[in-house]
Amino acid sequence: MQSAPSRPAGHGSSHPRADERTETLLKSGEGRRVVMATAIGTAVEWYEYFLYASAAGLVFGQVFFSGMGRWSVLLAFATVGVSFLFRPLGAFLAGHFGDRYGRKVVLMVTLVMMGGATAAIGLLPTTGQIGILAPILLILLRILQGVSAGGEWGGAALMAVEHAPLRKRGLFGSAPQVGVPLGLILASAVLALMGLIAPGDAFVEWGWRIPFLLSVVLIFIGYYIRRNLEESPVFQEIEENQKQDYAKSPITDLFRHHWVLVLLIAVVAAGNSGVGYMMAGGYIQSYASNPSGPIGLPASHVFGVVTAAGATWLAFTIVGGWLSDRIGRRTTYLVGWALQLLGVLTLFPLVNLGTAMSLFAGLGFLTIGLGLTYGPSPSYFAEVFPASIRFSGLSISYALGSIIGGAFAPTIAEFMVETTGSTGGVTIYLSVVTLVACGATLVLRDRSRIPLGPEHEDAQSVSPVRGLRRV
Numbered sequence: 022m023q024s025a026p027s028r029p030a031g032h033g034s035s036h037p038r039a040d041e042r043t044e045t046l047l048k049s050g051e052g053r054r055v056v057m058a059t060a061i062g063t064a065v066e067w068y069e070y071f072l073y074a075s076a077a078g079l080v081f082g083q084v085f086f087s088g089m090g091r092w093s094v095l096l097a098f099a100t101v102g103v104s105f106l107f108r109p110l111g112a113f114l115a116g117h118f119g120d121r122y123g124r125k126v127v128l129m130v131t132l133v134m135m136g137g138a139t140a141a142i143g144l145l146p147t148t149g150q151i152g153i154l155a156p157i158l159l160i161l162l163r164i165l166q167g168v169s170a171g172g173e174w175g176g177a178a179l180m181a182v183e184h185a186p187l188r189k190r191g192l193f194g195s196a197p198q199v200g201v202p203l204g205l206i207l208a209s210a211v212l213a214l215m216g217l218i219a220p221g222d223a224f225v226e227w228g229w230r231i232p233f234l235l236s237v238v239l240i241f242i243g244y245y246i247r248r249n250l251e252e253s254p255v256f257q258e259i260e261e262n263q264k265q266d267y268a269k270s271p272i273t274d275l276f277r278h279h280w281v282l283v284l285l286i287a288v289v290a291a292g293n294s295g296v297g298y299m300m301a302g303g304y305i306q307s308y309a310s311n312p313s314g315p316i317g318l319p320a321s322h323v324f325g326v327v328t329a330a331g332a333t334w335l336a337f338t339i340v341g342g343w344l345s346d347r348i349g350r351r352t353t354y355l356v357g358w359a360l361q362l363l364g365v366l367t368l369f370p371l372v373n374l375g376t377a378m379s380l381f382a383g384l385g386f387l388t389i390g391l392g393l394t395y396g397p398s399p400s401y402f403a404e405v406f407p408a409s410i411r412f413s414g415l416s417i418s419y420a421l422g423s424i425i426g427g428a429f430a431p432t433i434a435e436f437m438v439e440t441t442g443s444t445g446g447v448t449i450y451l452s453v454v455t456l457v458a459c460g461a462t463l464v465l466r467d468r469s470r471i472p473l474g475p476e477h478e479d480a481q482s483v484s485p486v487r488g489l490r491r492v
Contacts, residue, residue, distance in 0.1 A: 054249075056196040059200065064201075064207065067201045072233060075306050078303040081097040086148070103167070104170070109420040109424065112175060115172025120412045125180070177200070178415060179399075185400075190404075191401075192342045194342055201395070202332070210328050211231075215228045215229065220321075286402055288422065288458055289462055293361075295451065296387070296391060299451070306323050310323045337396070345397035357394035399415075405465065408481060465486060
C-alpha cells in the first residue's frame with residue numbers, strides 16, 4: 022500500500038495541544054455537557070429514524086402502498102432501506118465539512134434536516150388522496166432522513182471521543198451510542214401510547230401521525246442542548262494548523278491511503294447493524310404483531326416489549342464502552358460477537374413461542390451482544406484513523422457498514438419468511454453477518470489509548486491492519 026503523507030507535527034506551536042485543551046474543558050465541566058448533549062441529541066435524531074422504521078412495518082403498507090396485497094409490507098420495508106443508500110452521501114458531505122469546518126456545525130445541520138423531514142412525513146396525504154405522488158414524496162423525505170443520519174453519527178461520536186480523557190475514551194464514546202436505544206425506547210413508547218389512545222383503524226387513519234409531528238418539539242430541544250457546546254479540542258488544533266496545508270481534501274486522502282481500513286471498519290459496523298435492525302428496523306415489531314402471522318400479539322404489547330429491550334440494549338451499550346477501557350476495544354468486540362451469535366441463534370425460537378415474555382427473552386438476550394459491539398464503536402473507530410481525515414473515515418466507514426448490514430436486513434428477512442414460511446433462513450443470514458464481522462475484527466489491532474491529537478499524525482498513520490505497516 023502507498024504510504025500516507027506525513028503531517029505537520031505542530032511541536033513548535035504556541036497554541037495549546039488537543040490533550041491540554043481536553044484537560045481544561047474537563048475541569049470546566051464541558052466533558053459532562055458533551056456526554057449529555059451527544060446522548061440526548063442523538064436520541065432525538067434516532068427517535069425520528071426508528072419511528073419511521075416501526076411505522077413502515079405497521080402502517081405504511083396500508084397508507085402508502087395499498088393495493089399491493091401481500092407485498093405491501095415488503096415495499097414499505099424497502100423504503101426503510103432506501104434511506105441507507107443515501108447515508109454515504111450524508112457521510113461524504115459531513116466528513117468533508119466536519120474535517121474542514123468543524124464537528125459542531127455538522128451536528129446542528131443534521132438535527133434540523135432530520136427533524137424537518139420527519140415532521141413533514143406526519144403531514145403527508147395518503148395514496149388514496151393523491152395517488153402515486155404519496156409514496157414518491159415519502160421516499161424523498163426518507164432520503165433526506167438518510168442523508169441526515171449519515172452525517173449525524175460521525176459528528177456526535179467524535180465530539181464525545183475527542184473531548185474524553187484518555188482512560189475513559191470508551192465510556193465517553195458510548196454516549197452517542199446510548200442515544201440510539203434511547204431513541205428506540207422513546208419511539209416505541211410513543212407508538213405504544215398512541216396504540217392505546219387510537220387503537221385499530223384510528224391508529225392507521227391518524228394515530229401514527231402524532232409521533233411524527235412531535236419532532237417539531239424535539240428539534241428545539243436538541244438545538245438548545247447542542248448550540249452552546251465547545252468545538253472538539255482536536256479540531257481546534259487542526260484549524261490552527263490549516264495554514265500549513267493540513268488535509269485540504271480529506272475525502273481524497275481517505276480513499277487514496279486508507280481504503281483497506283474503510284472496508285474493514287465497514288464490515289465490522291455491518292455485523293452490528295445487520296442484527297440490530299431486526300429490532301431497530303421494525304421487522305420484529307411487524308412479525309410479532311401481524312394479525313395474519315404466527316404470533317399475532319397486540320401492537321401495544323409488542324411496543325412495550327421493544328421498549329423494555331431497548332433499556333437492556335442501552336445498559337449493555339454503556340457496559341461495552343466502560344469494559345473497552347479496561348480490557349481493550351478489540352477484546353470487548355470479540356466477547357460481544359460471541360454473545361451476539363448466541364442471541365441470533367436463540368432469537369426466533371424464543372420469539373416464536375408467541376408470548377410477550379418470550380419475545381422479551383429473545384430480544385433482551387440479543388441486546389447483550391449488540392450492546393458490547395455497539396458501545397465501543399466510536400472510540401474503536403476513531404482510534405484507527407489519523408486526525409486529519411478522522412471525521413471522513415469514521416462517517417463513511419460507518420455509513421457503508423449500515424448499507425452492507427442494516428439497509429435491507431428487514432426486507433431480506435421479510436422476503437425469506439414470505440417465500441419459505443420459516444425463520445430458519447433469517448437465523449442463518451444473521452449468523453453469517455456476525456461471523457464475517459468477527460473475522461474483520463480479528464484482522465484489526467487494538468489501538469486503545471493512542472493519542473488522538475494532530476501532532477501525533479505520524480503515529481496514527483501506522484496501520485492498525487495486521488500485515489500492513491501503513492494504510
